[in-house]
Amino acid sequence: MAQLQKRKPARMELSPRVAQPPPRTTPSGGPAKRRTASPFGGMNRTKAPARLEPVKRPEAEARRPSYGKDKTKPKEKREGFHALKMQRALAPIGYGHRSAVKSKIQSLDSFEQFPLLDLIKESIASQAFPGLEDVVPTPVQRLALPALLGSDRKDCRAKSPSVSSQMEQFLLAAETGSGKTLAYLLPVIDAIKRAEIPEANEEAQEKARKKVAEELRKNEGDVFGLEPPPVSEPHPTAGRPRAIILVPTAELVDQVASLAKAFSHTVKFRAAPISAAYTGKVIRNRLFSPGGIDMLISTPHLLASIAESEPNVLSRVSYLVIDEADSLLDRSFSPLTSAIIDKSTPSLRQLIMCSATIPRSLDSYLRKRFPDIKRLVTPNLHAIPRRVQLGVVEVEKDPYRGNKDLACAETIWTIGKSAEEHGVSEDGSAKEKSDTKHIIVFVNEREKAAEVAQYLASKGIDAEALSRDTASLRQSPTLAAFTGTAHESNAASSATSAASVADRTLVERFRGERSRIQRCLSLLIWDHGVSTRLP
Ligand SMILES: Nc1ncnc2c1ncn2[C@@H]1O[C@H](COP(=O)(O)OP(=O)(O)OP(=O)(O)O)[C@@H](O)[C@H]1O
Incomplete structure (x- = not known):
């Protein structure tokens, strides 16, 4: 029993000051500090502590894009992906705008619908699209x-x-x-x-005004009766x-x-x-x-x-x-x-x-x-088609160490290999139609096209350079590969001046592209072999 009394837990005992308010002064006589560290430390205050007061900054500073950012932190280094960088350099176009334009232009499917002079409408087919039928506006x-x-x-x-x-x-x-x-x-x-x-x-x-003035002058009687010499006005x-x-x-x-x-x-x-x-x-x-x-x-x-x-x-x-x-x-x-x-x-x-x-x-x-x-x-501006895969080859790193030509050749082989694998069916037999890849490589100088084509040839890739110096007869068979006619028709025959309209359109397109990116050269590659051409 004595033992039980001895073991009475201390927490059951209340402080003798339980009902008293905290002391207002310290033993030394100064004001007692609140214990803010306790869970109840900040309660019942009527004024926010100074450190929580919002700091007022000049308006101009608040407008700066860096406002609120930690300036001591080093800037995040962004990955230098070219494709993404390119995309970032372009103005964004909203999805709403794209769909609104799409529906607006949907029903305009003939040049007849535009308020052009009749003579112009009649000339569109013959002058802009000779040989093409049923052309609709783009x-x-x-x-x-x-x-x-x-x-x-x-x-x-x-x-x-x-x-x-x-x-x-x-x-x-x-x-x-x-x-x-x-x-x-x-x-x-x-x-x-x-x-x-x-x-x-x-x-x-x-003219009529001048004629009347002339008549008047004559009727009033010119002293000498001389007519001024005819002047051919521009x-x-x-x-x-x-x-x-x-x-x-x-x-x-x-x-x-x-x-x-x-x-x-x-x-x-x-x-x-x-x-x-x-x-x-x-x-x-x-x-x-x-x-x-x-x-x-x-x-x-x-x-x-x-x-x-x-x-x-x-x-x-x-x-x-x-x-x-x-x-x-x-x-x-x-x-x-x-x-x-x-x-x-x-x-x-x-x-x-x-x-x-x-x-x-x-x-x-x-x-x-x-x-x-x-x-x-237009609705598709700056849009990357879903089928397009973007890839980045880091040429400065191993194994290329700055050799862009090597990186190019290996990329082509990788694409070719995937085409080969694609061309084999599940049971291992070759599929009827092989998955031919057409590859265009753009370079930035005319001379570089020939150089790259030569390099690719040394790596077993049959490439042909296209530039504005390339004879037009040689352009057609290469371009035909891109219109899908090269495998059905004899490439040599389409190299004649009787190139199909589709070829001509394509030539024009590449021509426009070349000028646009300032005489850049294209390299077209097909069948793991290559044909390079630049219109
Ligand atoms: N409605 C159409 N239907 C079919 N082909 C067309 C139509 N309008 C233009 N083309 C053809 O499309 C090709 C490219 O046209 P154009 O050179 O005007 O393009 P672009 O938008 O100006 O190109 P770039 O931005 O490269 O200058 C030309 O061969 C042209 O004949």
């Missing part, structure tokens, strides 16, 4: 034609005070080879033809085109001009290509042709230098097209292109920019300089 044409022709005009009026209130601004952004040239050319030709009617009336009125449009198309290279000048010229034969207007590829005399004759000029196709360098000595060349331009705007508004071209835009602005009715991509740099330039620009962006 997405960018369905999107651009109604906008540029003004049939959906209500929301594209300029609001910016920096530009003429009459001027409409458009950005046509669509994948490479999607038919942008025709998308801007048709409305420009249409505008040229429509403007001819009031101009012809004005001209006739002016055509009012000589040296003053109504439409100007700017492209980055002389090759593109010719490419665009050949389409414009084709239309000019039936629609009847005057188109003139000028570039450094022509002599000064040819340029002068074309620009100042006594018959006048409606459409000028040029590079910014040449036009800017002409405009310095002949400012009138830009005084009447109503339609200015900046093709390949991503190049023409980049750092190297931008000063020239911007100067041309500025000088043309007073008379401009439409400024049309075209691009196969919208890099962020172009995006911010347009937001700043042309905030009211109407963006006509």
Whole structure:
């Protein structure tokens, strides 16, 4: 019993001060500190402790993107994946926009649906697509034609005070080879033809006025009765085109001009290509042709230098097209292109920019300089098709150690091997149709194409280099492999000038691509063998 009493647990005993408040003073006489470390330490306070008070910072600092970030931490080093880097350099395009555009353009499946002049509509098939049947407009044409022709005009009026209130601004952004040239050319030709009617009336009125004045002078009696010698006045449009198309290279000048010229034969207007590829005399004759000029196709360098000595060349331009705007508004071209835009602005009715991509740099330039620009962006722009696999080969690391050619050869072998494996069925027998891979390798210099092709050949890959120096007869069989005709038809026969229309279209596409990425060379490889060609 005594033992039991002894073992009475201490926790059962209450403190003698249990009902008393905590002491307000320490034994030394100062105010007692609260024990904040206990679970109940912060209770019943009426004021937040100073360390929890929000710190007020200047507004400007709060707006900075770095606000709230720990500046002492070293910056995260991002992986330098090229494909992703490329994707990051492009302006994002929302899914909502893509689907809205898709449904908007779905029903526009014939050129007949656009409000073009009849003569132009009738010329489309024969001049733009000779030999092709049932051609329907591409997405960018369905999107651009109604906008540029003004049939959906209500929301594209300029609001910016920096530009003429009459001027409409458009950005046509669509994948490479999607038919942008025709998308801007048709409305420009249409505008040229429509403007001819009031101009012809004005001209006739002016002539009549002069004739009446002459008659009056005669009737009043000229003392000597002498008539002034006939003076051949220059055509009012000589040296003053109504439409100007700017492209980055002389090759593109010719490419665009050949389409414009084709239309000019039936629609009847005057188109003139000028570039450094022509002599000064040819340029002068074309620009100042006594018959006048409606459409000028040029590079910014040449036009800017002409405009310095002949400012009138830009005084009447109503339609200015900046093709390949991503190049023409980049750092190297931008000063020239911007100067041309500025000088043309007073008379401009439409400024049309075209691009196969919208890099962020172009995006911010347009937001700043042309905030009211109407963006006509196709649903698939910047979209990587789901079937496309992106891969990165780190050439600096083992086993390549900086040897890009070796990395290229091995990548080709890997693709070829997977094609072989693909071509074997589960029971081990070869499948009827082997899974042929067509591979294109782009390099950045003409000479490099030949070099890479040679290297690949030394590694047992039958490659052929394509460049603009490649004879056109040799281009067709290679390109045919990409249209699927190479295996059905004799490659040699399609190498003749009777190349199929599909071949020609493809050649044109590669031509456009080459110019766009500045004379880059392509290397086409098929059947684990290779044929390299660059149109
Ligand atoms: N509606 C169409 N149907 C079939 N082919 C077309 C159509 N419109 C254009 N093409 C053809 O597509 C090819 C590429 O057209 P175009 O050169 O205009 O493309 P692009 O978008 O300007 O390309 P890039 O961005 O490379 O300059 C040309 O051969 C052209 O004849």
